[in-house]
Amino acid sequence: MTFAIQFLIDVLSLGGAYALMALGLVVVFGILRLVNFAYGELIMVAGYTMFLVSGSGLPWLVMAAVAVVMAILASIATDYVAFRPVRAKSVTAVLITSFAFSTLLQNAALLFISPRPRTVPLPDMFSQVVVIGGVITPMRNLITIAAAVILLGLFALLMRRTVLGIAMRAAATNFTMARMLGVPSNVIISAAFAISGLLAGVVGLLWIGRIGTVVPGIGLGPLLIAFIATVIGGMRSLSGAVIGGFLLAFIDTSLNYTLPQDLLKFRDAFTFSLVILILLWRPEGLIKGPATGQRT
Amino acid sequence: MKHHLLTIAVLGGLIALAVGASEAFGIRLYDRIATHLCISLVLVLGLQVFMGNSGILSFAHIGFMGVGAYTSAVLTIPVQMKGMALPDLYPVMQGIELSPYLAVAAGGLAAALVAAVVSFPLMRLSDAAAVITSFALLVVLYTIMTHWSEVTNGPRTLFGLPKATDLWTAAVVALLALGAALAFKESRTGRLLRASRDDEHAAAAIGANIPLLRWRAFVVAALFAGIGGALWGHFITSFSPKAFYLKETFLILSMLVIGGPATVTGAVIGTFVVTVAYESLRALEGLINEAKLIDQPVIGLTEIVLAMAMIGVLVLRPGGLFATREIGVLVARQMARWETRSWTGKPPTAPSTTPTPKNPKTSG
Numbered sequence: 197m198t199f200a201i202q203f204l205i206d207v208l209s210l211g212g213a214y215a216l217m218a219l220g221l222v223v224v225f226g227i228l229r230l231v232n233f234a235y236g237e238l239i240m241v242a243g244y245t246m247f248l249v250s251g252s253g254l255p256w257l258v259m260a261a262v263a264v265v266m267a268i269l270a271s272i273a274t275d276y277v278a279f280r281p282v283r284a285k286s287v288t289a290v291l292i293t294s295f296a297f298s299t300l301l302q303n304a305a306l307l308f309i310s311p312r313p314r315t316v317p318l319p320d321m322f323s324q325v326v327v328i329g330g331v332i333t334p335m336r337n338l339i340t341i342a343a344a345v346i347l348l349g350l351f352a353l354l355m356r357r358t359v360l361g362i363a364m365r366a367a368a369t370n371f372t373m374a375r376m377l378g379v380p381s382n383v384i385i386s387a388a389f390a391i392s393g394l395l396a397g398v399v400g401l402l403w404i405g406r407i408g409t410v411v412p413g414i415g416l417g418p419l420l421i422a423f424i425a426t427v428i429g430g431m432r433s434l435s436g437a438v439i440g441g442f443l444l445a446f447i448d449t450s451l452n453y454t455l456p457q458d459l460l461k462f463r464d465a466f467t468f469s470l471v472i473l474i475l476l477w478r479p480e481g482l483i484k485g486p487a488t489g490q491r492t
Numbered sequence: 493m494k495h496h497l498l499t500i501a502v503l504g505g506l507i508a509l510a511v512g513a514s515e516a517f518g519i520r521l522y523d524r525i526a527t528h529l530c531i532s533l534v535l536v537l538g539l540q541v542f543m544g545n546s547g548i549l550s551f552a553h554i555g556f557m558g559v560g561a562y563t564s565a566v567l568t569i570p571v572q573m574k575g576m577a578l579p580d581l582y583p584v585m586q587g588i589e590l591s592p593y594l595a596v597a598a599g600g601l602a603a604a605l606v607a608a609v610v611s612f613p614l615m616r617l618s619d620a621a622a623v624i625t626s627f628a629l630l631v632v633l634y635t636i637m638t639h640w641s642e643v644t645n646g647p648r649t650l651f652g653l654p655k656a657t658d659l660w661t662a663a664v665v666a667l668l669a670l671g672a673a674l675a676f677k678e679s680r681t682g683r684l685l686r687a688s689r690d691d692e693h694a695a696a697a698i699g700a701n702i703p704l705l706r707w708r709a710f711v712v713a714a715l716f717a718g719i720g721g722a723l724w725g726h727f728i729t730s731f732s733p734k735a736f737y738l739k740e741t742f743l744i745l746s747m748l749v750i751g752g753p754a755t756v757t758g759a760v761i762g763t764f765v766v767t768v769a770y771e772s773l774r775a776l777e778g779l780i781n782e783a784k785l786i787d788q789p790v791i792g793l794t795e796i797v798l799a800m801a802m803i804g805v806l807v808l809r810p811g812g813l814f815a816t817r818e819i820g821v822l823v824a825r826q827m828a829r830w831e832t833r834s835w836t837g838k839p840p841t842a843p844s845t846t847p848t849p850k851n852p853k854t855s856g
Contacts, residue, residue, distance in 0.1 A: 225620070229619075229620065231620050231623065231624065277803075278803060281803075281807040282806050282807055282810070285806070285810045286547075286810070287619050287620065288547065288548075288549050288623075289806050289810050291549055291620075291623055292549065292745065292749055292802065292806060293802070293803050293806050293807075295742070295745070296742075296746070296798075296799040296800075296802040296803050296806075297799065297803065299738075299742050299795055299798075299799045300795070300796055300799035300800065300803075302792075302795075303791075303792030303793075303795040303796045303799070304792070304796060305792075306791050306792035307790065307791060307792040307793055307796065310788070311791060416738075420627075420628075420631060423624050423627065423628070424624075424628065426624075427621060427624050427625070427628075431620060431621060461639045462635060462636065462639055464631060464632070464635045465631075465632045465635040465636055468628040468629075468631055468632045468635075469632060471625075471628060472610075472613070472614065472625060472628065472629075475614075475617065475621065475625060476613045476616075479616060479617055479621065
């Protein structure tokens with residue numbers, strides 16, 4: 197029983213974080229068919245903002261809010277600098293510019309801040325532990341689950357009930373048609389990048405909460421997770437991204453518990469090979485998105 | 493065909509010029525840069541074979557470079573050094589010591605073999621899914637290289653490779669790679685593959701088996717990458733898995749993208765341009781650090797400039813410096829223009845009678 201609770205909490209907290217990461221990536225991909233390699237660097241931006249404002253003496257929640265706002269701004273800036281100029285060109289061109297922009301941001305952090313890890317302020321809550329049904333669990337796992345539930349709920353509400361959400365879903369289905377019916381494309385795209393930045397900012401805080409420090413390469417891990425979760429779930433479906441995130445967390449946690457010690461270091465290789473197998477079986481991912489529309 | 497001979501002549505001349513200049517100066521630093529340039533040429537031409545013809549971005553290329561480098565390392569590290577360099581090596585392999593030249597070929601074959609096995613199913617995917625899986629493949633290869641201590645010495649530096657690559661071997665291999673890349677481009681597979689790049693549905697409709705074509709190109713590309721990696725290993729003589737990850741991927745990709753992925757000329761010129769830019773920027777970084785203008789060391793400047801150059805090229809000239817035509821075609825056209833001029837005896841300012849574009853150098 198205790199094992200079941202332990203396993204469940206592990207999967208839910210890891211899956212919540214993975215689902216948010218994947219959602220942030222897919223919300224941009226759905227509309228623009230654009231794989232944002234610079235997505236991980238938004239997490240880096242949130243982390244370094246925390247580091248830079250840590251001396252200010254503000255309450256932690258205010259600092260966290262500043263960090264999330266910076267991630268949102270960085271995300272919108274990414275669109276203006278790296279994607280808007282090449283949006284009309286080939287998929288490959290967009291991929292390469294986002295990869296280049298990601299390298300640029302990382303090296304800017306190397307150059308202007310430091311290659312060494314920097315400590316990020318964390319509230320005491322993150323390091324406390326609680327006992328649930330006989331299982332000792334770090335508080336941050338529960339915070340992650342709560343944050344995931346709240347954000348996923350809000351996101352679902354936004355996509356289903358508001359004009360912006362409906363316009364974004366229309367744009368994801370058929371961008372040209374949506375534009376012809378009066379959906380302002382630039383507003384929609386900026387909104388998608390802003391949501392992506394918001395999710396990345398929150399995930400960034402939770403992710404850094406596990407480690408306590410930030411380095412220039414911190415975004416790579418979350419980026420890979422988001423990639424794989426979206427590919428498993430279906431590149432163009434929002435619910436697919438969430439399911440993919442939880443499924444990936446389930447696979448990771450199960451491998452953690454079942455693999456022998458000397459194979460555990462190869463866990464990433466196992467996970468990614470599994471992903472390749474899933475893609476062979478279903479090249480479109482588990483959940484198909486809306487019918488294909490043309491990219492702008 | 494004549495155009496291709498011209499292309500080989502021009503680009504081969506360029507390589508020969510680089511080698512000759514380095515030999516003439518006789519400075520060790522230039523020798524190192526020129527050898528690096530030739531090895532990069534092999535890698536970039538390999539990436540061009542796949543990416544230029546199929547139009548699909550592959551991140552896994554550098555992973556295959558690592559496969560080649562480690563294969564060749566295991567086969568060539570002298571028997572008496574193996575105990576120290578690779579303490580956990582399987583007993584079967586402890587007695588093996590091949591000549592480096594054989595081992596380089598073996599490295600290329602090993603990379604091609606790995607590519608042939610793992611990539612066959614992946615070639616069904618297109619666009620974003622193909623790119624993401626190739627990225628996943630790079631991570632898988634990197635994870636294996638970092639953790640398979642028996643063969644790679646884990647994340648630690650592997651040392652003891654005989655230094656077998658000098659400027660001349662690297663240059664000869666680069667010339668062979670140049671010829672092979674052009675030959676592949678004009679082969680039946682290459683032509684069909686480019687048809688599928690330009691219109692997947694039309695190419696499939698005329699009977700092109702696209703996954704098979706892509707697979708062939710991918711295997712050839714991995715062969716190049718493996719040979720390049722093995723050459724690099726015998727040049728640098730000690731390395732760790734970190735050398736075969738995102739930083740190197742970025743560098744090779746920037747060479748191809750700035751030059752123009754669709755042409756062999758683009759791959760060669762891009763390698764030259766980026767190598768020169770990279771080395772001068774690194775020298776500049778070194779100068780700044782030596783002068784101690786700022787109290788902390790400057791790192792990352794080179795990558796920032798290269799990334800901006802890459803974005804700039806993609807915005808202003810999406811196809812790179814040489815987008816569609818090989819240099820041989822451009823030279824031949826220019827020569828034809830001069831010939832018409834001299835036959836008709838018109839002054840050079842008169843409008844040309846042949847329907848050539850105004851500025852053939854930049855019309856590509």
